[in-house]
Every structure is written in structure tokens, then in C-alpha cells.
Amino acid sequence: MSDNDVMTAARTKTPEPAAAPTDPAAGPAVPAxxxxxxxxxxxxxxxxxxxxxxxxxxxxxxxxxxxQIAEAAEVSPSTVFRYFPTKExxxxxxxxxxxxxxxxxxxxxxxPIVESLRHVLRRAVRLGFTEEPEVSRLRTTLMVEVPxxxxxxxxxxxxxxxMLCRVIAERTGRDADDLEVRTFSMALIGxxxxxxxxxxxxxxxxxLGDLVDRTLDMLSAGFRA
Amino acid sequence: MSDNDVMTAARTKTPEPAAAPTDPAAGPAVPAxxxxxxxxxxxxxxxxxxxxxxxxxxxxxxxxxxxQIAEAAEVSPSTVFRYFPTKExxxxxxxxxxxxxxxxxxxxxxxPIVESLRHVLRRAVRLGFTEEPEVSRLRTTLMVEVPxxxxxxxxxxxxxxxMLCRVIAERTGRDADDLEVRTFSMALIGxxxxxxxxxxxxxxxxxLGDLVDRTLDMLSAGFRA
DNA sequence: CACCTTTTGACAGTTACTCTCATTTCATGG
DNA sequence: CCATGAAATGAGAGTAACTGTCAAAAGGTG
Numbered sequence: 001m002s003d004n005d006v007m008t009a010a011r012t013k014t015p016e017p018a019a020a021p022t023d024p025a026a027g028p029a030v031p032a033x034x035x036x037x038x039x040x041x042x043x044x045x046x047x048x049x050x051x052x053x054x055x056x057x058x059x060x061x062x063x064x065x066x067x068q069i070a071e072a073a074e075v076s077p078s079t080v081f082r083y084f085p086t087k088e089x090x091x092x093x094x095x096x097x098x099x100x101x102x103x104x105x106x107x108x109x110x111x112p113i114v115e116s117l118r119h120v121l122r123r124a125v126r127l128g129f130t131e132e133p134e135v136s137r138l139r140t141t142l143m144v145e146v147p148x149x150x151x152x153x154x155x156x157x158x159x160x161x162x163m164l165c166r167v168i169a170e171r172t173g174r175d176a177d178d179l180e181v182r183t184f185s186m187a188l189i190g191x192x193x194x195x196x197x198x199x200x201x202x203x204x205x206x207x208l209g210d211l212v213d214r215t216l217d218m219l220s221a222g223f224r225a
Numbered sequence: 226m227s228d229n230d231v232m233t234a235a236r237t238k239t240p241e242p243a244a245a246p247t248d249p250a251a252g253p254a255v256p257a258x259x260x261x262x263x264x265x266x267x268x269x270x271x272x273x274x275x276x277x278x279x280x281x282x283x284x285x286x287x288x289x290x291x292x293q294i295a296e297a298a299e300v301s302p303s304t305v306f307r308y309f310p311t312k313e314x315x316x317x318x319x320x321x322x323x324x325x326x327x328x329x330x331x332x333x334x335x336x337p338i339v340e341s342l343r344h345v346l347r348r349a350v351r352l353g354f355t356e357e358p359e360v361s362r363l364r365t366t367l368m369v370e371v372p373x374x375x376x377x378x379x380x381x382x383x384x385x386x387x388m389l390c391r392v393i394a395e396r397t398g399r400d401a402d403d404l405e406v407r408t409f410s411m412a413l414i415g416x417x418x419x420x421x422x423x424x425x426x427x428x429x430x431x432x433l434g435d436l437v438d439r440t441l442d443m444l445s446a447g448f449r450a
Numbered sequence: 451c452a453c454c455t456t457t458t459g460a461c462a463g464t465t466a467c468t469c470t471c472a473t474t475t476c477a478t479g480g
Numbered sequence: 481c482c483a484t485g486a487a488a489t490g491a492g493a494g495t496a497a498c499t500g501t502c503a504a505a506a507g508g509t510g
Contacts, residue, residue, distance in 0.1 A: 183439075
């Protein structure tokens with residue numbers, strides 16, 4: 001998911017260096033590292049994000065201006081906007097949709113999509129948790145408390161929804177733009193996002209993995225009421 | 226729904242005058258109209274909205290500034306913001322959640338909620354359509370094309386979701402804050418919103434009522450894939 | 451008509467975000 | 481090691497969506 005809900009909980013990493021071209025013939029034995037340029041860019045990105053998280057924790061979201069963030073990250077405001085299109089994106093942007101898509105495709109094609117999601121999300125929750133539980137919590141809290149952040153998060157849902165459409169379409173042979181495929185996908189996303197909101201609203205007391213499980217159970221059992 | 230998706234399609238009316246207190250003992254035979262003050266407020270509200278729709282149709286959403294809207298509606302920018310908290314709200318705000326809630330509660334309590342929604346939404350779509358088809362289309366188009374509007378619309382989904390939770394909770398005896406109730410509701414909302422998006426993206430060629438039907442069919446048939 | 455309340459407009463200020471341009475910083479081939 | 485080109489940065493000006501304040505105007509009431 002591009003950032004929202006459940007995946008929101010998991011991770012915050014920066015994108016992989018995109019496999020540096022390990023030229024076998026030419027270069028030295030050195031693992032063909034990223035150029036200094038790229039390394040610096042990554043550092044800047046991380047610096048901005050870390051500064052943002054810190055400031056928000058200290059003084060809240062609205063009270064934290066981009067100018068402050070820039071100062072804390074030791075860059076100019078211009079640069080902040082070059083790295084992140086909006087303030088909300090600093091908090092939310094991650095690049096997990098592609099990863100999630102890969103993992104979903106790796107599951108057996110005849111497995112019900114709900115079960116595929118169950119496996120993949122469980123793993124994501126576990127990983128995100130052992131790594132940076134605080135970030136998961138901060139994010140979901142902001143999602144519940146700050147309208148702008150919630151909006152941006154909901155926005156990202158539709159991106160993830162498209163991805164889900166593609167996967168489902170491929171499995172079922174239907175079109176990714178099929179009405180049923182699309183509404184089905186968004187129903188899943190909507191439910192899972194709500195599970196994350198529930199988690200945050202209940203002060204993260206439950207185990208997110210369990211909430212996801214229960215949500216998927218509900219979905220696969222079919223709606224009642 | 227506070228504004229989003231399917232309900233987006235339906236209506237745009239202004240809120241009912243809130244049943245003027247027809248004091249049977251006191252006042253004159255006059256139907257106890259709204260005071261001049263209230264009538265003026267309504268007129269201003271309508272003027273702002275109409276001006277906004279017109280300007281957006283003429284020059285697009287982003288190109289239309291609040292200042293222009295104010296001028297066209299013959300009020301000051303301050304007043305515009307007094308009536309609508311954000312620019313997106315001018316386009317989106319309606320007050321149909323309460324109405325929808327009433328109609329849902331009017332359905333037999335033992336009817337599956339999906340069927341209740343089917344009846345209520347079908348009627349809403351029909352009404353909204355005979356009345357102001359253009360507004361329905363403009364809205365859904367903006368929802369698909371303008372990120373800010375889409376965000377605001379998604380935002381309103383959660384409000385509608387809460388309402389749905391209350392209705393479902395009452396019918397089933399569960400708590401409105403129950404995880405399953407909440408995720409179930411948001412799955413419904415997510416699916417229906419996506420149906421509206423589908424409608425707009427396909428240039429409103431399909432019949433919205435049919436799309437809603439198919440979506441609800443899919444939901445009640447249970448997920449597959 | 452006088453008095454009080456609500457609504458309005460004028461205005462100043464904040465902040466997110468955009469654009470442009472000059473400067474600096476890295477990469478690369480000679 | 482340096483010259484040249486490309487990319488990243490910073491500075492600064494500008495826009496537009498809001499927010500808050502205060503005084504003037506309009507509506508309601510005795």
C-alpha cells in the first residue's frame with residue numbers, strides 16, 4: 001500500500017538503492033556502491049523525515065511548519081518541497097505498494113485473495129513492528145487525529161486499490177477495470193484501513209495482526225446484518 | 226452520506242428550514258416563515274454555491290479562486306469562509322447523512338443491510354437524477370479529477386461510515402464501535418464510492434443505479450477471487 | 451424610534467506551496 | 481588534476497487558502 005492503514009503500520013524504510021549495476025568486467029572489486037550524489041540524497045531524505053517526526057512528536061503536527069523542518073534538517077525549505085510534494089507526504093510517503101504487489105503475486109494463484117492478503121499483511125505487520133513500532137503508532141495516530149494526514153492517507157488508498165485490482169484481475173482473468181473487481185478491491189482496502197483506524201483509536205492496545213485477521217475473517221465469511 | 230460517492234450523485238439541495246416552530250397558540254395564521262435573516266442566509270449560501278459551480282465549469286477548479294467566487298456571489302471573501310470552511314466544501318457539502326439515516330431506519334429491521342441500502346440508494350439516485358443531473362456529474366467528475374476534492378470526499382466517507390455503524394449496531398445489537406461493524410461499514414462505503422468513481426471515469430455512460438445494484442450484488446454474494 | 455444581537459466587510463497575518471535563477475556540488479573525460 | 485557539463489541546492493518573490501480581529505451595517509424587539 002502506498003502508505004495507508006495496515007501498511008502504514010509496517011515500515012518506513014527508504015527505497016532500495018535500486019541494485020547498482022555491478023559491472024562484472026570493468027569496475028574494481030568494490031560492490032559498485034551508489035555514487036556520492038545518490039547517497040547524499042538518501043541522507044537528506046532521511047534527515048527531513050527524522051526531523052519531521054521529532055518535531056511533530058514534540059509540538060504536534062499543525063504547530064510544526066515546513067520552515068522549522070527545513071531548519072532542523074539543515075536544508076532550505078525549497079529542498080524540503082523538492083523531496084516531498086506536500087507536508088503530509090513527509091509523514092506518509094513510503095514505497096511499499098510495489099513490494100506488496102510482488103509478495104502478493106508470489107502467492108499461489110488459486111489461493112483466495114483474502115488469504116493471500118492475510119499472509120502478506122501478517123508478515124508486513126510483524127516486520128514493521130520489530131523494526132519501528134513507534135513510527136507505526138505515530139502514523140496511525142496522526143491518521144486519526146489530523147484531517148490533512150487522514151486525507152492524504154485515504155488518497156493513497158486508491159493507489160493501493162488499483163494495485164489490488166491488477167493482481168485480482170490477473171488471477172481471475174477479468175479486466176482490471178471491471179466494476180466488480182474495482183468495488184471488491186476498494187471494499188477490502190476500506191475495511192483494512194478502518195482496522196488501522198480502530199487500532200489507533202484504541203490506543204494501539206490490540207495486536208494489529210489480530211485485528212487484520214478478524215477483518216479478513218469477516219470479509220471472507222460474507223457480510224451479514 | 227455527508228457528501229461522497231453515490232449520494233454525491235443525488236442532490237445538492239440546501240438543508241430544510243428545520244421545521245419552523247409552528248406555534249399553534251401564538252403567531253398569526255402565516256405558516257410561521259423563516260425570519261428575513263435566515264432567508265437571507267440561505268440565499269447567500271445558494272448564491273455562493275451557484276457561483277462556484279458556474280466558475281468551475283467555465284475555468285476549472287484550480288483556476289477558480291475564492292476571491293472570484295466571492296465577487297461573483299457578491300459577498301466578501303470573509304463571508305465565503307464563514308459559510309464554508311474550505312473551498313472543497315463549497316462543492317461538496319450537503320446534508321444527506323441525516324436523511325439517509327432516517328430512511329435506513331425506516332426499512333424493516335430484519336432486512337439485510339445491503340438490501341436496505343439498495344432500496345434507499347436507488348431512490349436517492351432516481352431523485353437526484355431527475356432533479357439535477359448536471360450537478361451529479363460535475364461532482365463525480367471533480368472527485369475523479371481534482372485531488373483536493375477527492376480527498377475531501379473520501380474524508381466525508383468516514384462520516385457516513387459512522388452513521389452506517391450506528392444503524393447496523395442498532396439492528397444487530399452489537400456495539401457501534403465493534404471492529405467487525407466498523408470494518409463492514411467501511412467496506413460497504415469503499416465499494417459504493419468506487420462505483421461512483423467508475424461511473425465518472427466512464428463518462429457517466431452507465432446508469433448509476435445499475436452500478437450500485439451490481440456492487441451490492443457483489444457484496445452480498447460474498448467475495449471471491 | 452432606540453437598543454441589542456447577528457451578520458458582514460475590511461484588513462492584516464500565517465503558511466503551504468510554486469517558479470525562477472544564480473550558485474554550488476558532484477561526475478567524467480582528457 | 482583539471483575543465484566541462486549536469487544535477488542539486490538556496491534565495492527570493494509570488495500566489496492563494498485560510499484565520500483572527502474589529503468596526504460598521506442590518507435585522508429583530510420592546
